[in-house]
Amino acid sequence: MAQNYGCSINSPAEDQESEENSPLLQKQAEQLLVPPKCCSVRCNLAIMMFFGFAVVYGLRVNLSVAMVAMVNGTSTQPDSNDSKAKECPVSSDTLNSSSQILDQPDGVPRYPWDSEMQGMLLGAFFFGYLFTQVPGGYLSGRFGGSIFLGGGVLCTAVLTLLTPLAAQLGARWLFALRALEGFGEGVTFPAMMAMWACWAPPFERARLMTLSGAGGNFGAFVAFPLTGFICHSLGWPAVFYCCGGAGCLWAVLWFILVSDEPRTHPRISDQEKEYIINSIGSEGGSHGWSVPLLPMLFSVPLWTIIITQMCSNWSYYTLLTSLPTYMDTVLHFDLRQNSFLSALPYLGGWLSSVLSGVIADSLLERKLLGVTAVRKIFTVIGMLLPAGLLVAVGFSGCSGILAVTFLTLSTTIGGASSAGVFMNQIDxxxxxxxxxxxxxxxxxxxxxxxxxxxxxxxxxxHSLLGWRKVFCVSAGVSALGAFLYTLFGTGKIQRWAVSDDRTETGTEREH
Known part of the structure; x- marks a missing residue:
């Protein structure tokens, strides 16, 4: 296997020429008979993944909204004599509505967790999520991704059903349970990427992958208001029972309907199977037991993706886990308003991520731009402009209309990065x-x-100044990521990723 322990940086013109000469793209440029996309197996797979990741994000964010109802408000509010607590006025309607909503049904417990403890509990999911990403990606690439994606969702759903019990046992038990949920869910995105390496033709990658990944934003959009409604109507424990049940149902359908690759799918047409296999070529499929770890370690493009995604995720996770708290403690929306307005930004993110995938594929298919240029354009748009809007949120003061408008615009434009750095690994x-x-x-x-x-x-x-710092830090981190990716990002296939048969023919020199 060809190995490249360094990284050469070519000019943009050389990058585009290299990408256009890539055998993967040449396969698509040939006169392959392209079967209809509508109702195709690959499109149905994207739709199944879409709903799967909607469930995944519902399982992930349900605690963010439920936390408002789970916590005893008297123990977490600032001192009434503190002037900062009175920065944004609370209307009498909001006070009455909030008191009615936060009064849970008889027998539903409330907990005296302060803001630091709530932050730890909201972040606990990601402690577990860290540990199964690499093993999940490796095993999915070796054995196929369907069992890991479906199994990850199923395990997380089952654990979600135990959340009320864990909370009753104590904060440490809830922290451990959320970490285990993250441990189970950590394999899902790597498994998705491994499956698309076998299923997505090069000129359809962006639209298929952004459609499936957009389920995350859709899940957040649905989960926030639905969680608020369930908290109000049935009490916060019902949130976890409903979300867990939905995850179990989706997993059953997934295992019945989905296969790892086109060759093993029982209901795919010969025309579509041949099209997918021929267009992907030898670069798709299983990578075997060995992987070029040392070349990966010294790969500048890979480290660029890593750092850029870390920067982008800082603001994304800040909003995902803490936006309901901001809506509650600063803007003083009641729980039903809070959950709906917290969800609104993700509606825009969902729509823009799907649209960006279609536009990105169109630019490549018509050869208007190379892969590197497309990935950089969508990454910069999806990170730099939202950063400026986050700063605007920090200076919007007590105006709920301005804050929600800027947050919605920020997340909507941020969806463009789905067609940029977030699919760069498969490039x-x-x-x-x-x-x-x-x-x-x-x-x-x-x-x-x-x-x-x-x-x-x-x-x-809970002051305006404190939250201004939160939004400005998130904006600065996002802008840094956009700058680094502009300098060092690429869409070229790396030498260490070229298969043995192409190495023998010398085609790796094109990359």
């Missing part, structure tokens, strides 16, 4: 896409651990 090493996503997601999950803790520290007094 630079299709064969190892699963394990690369495991590696990048492992590092990318670190902000999920640190961001809620940082929010708990920076905004512990």
């Amino acid at each position: 630079i090493a299709p064969r190892y896409a699963g394990i690369l996503l495991g590696i990048t997601n492992t590092f990318g999950t670190i902000p999920g651990v640190l961001a809620p803790i940082a929010v708990g520290y920076l905004a512990k007094d």
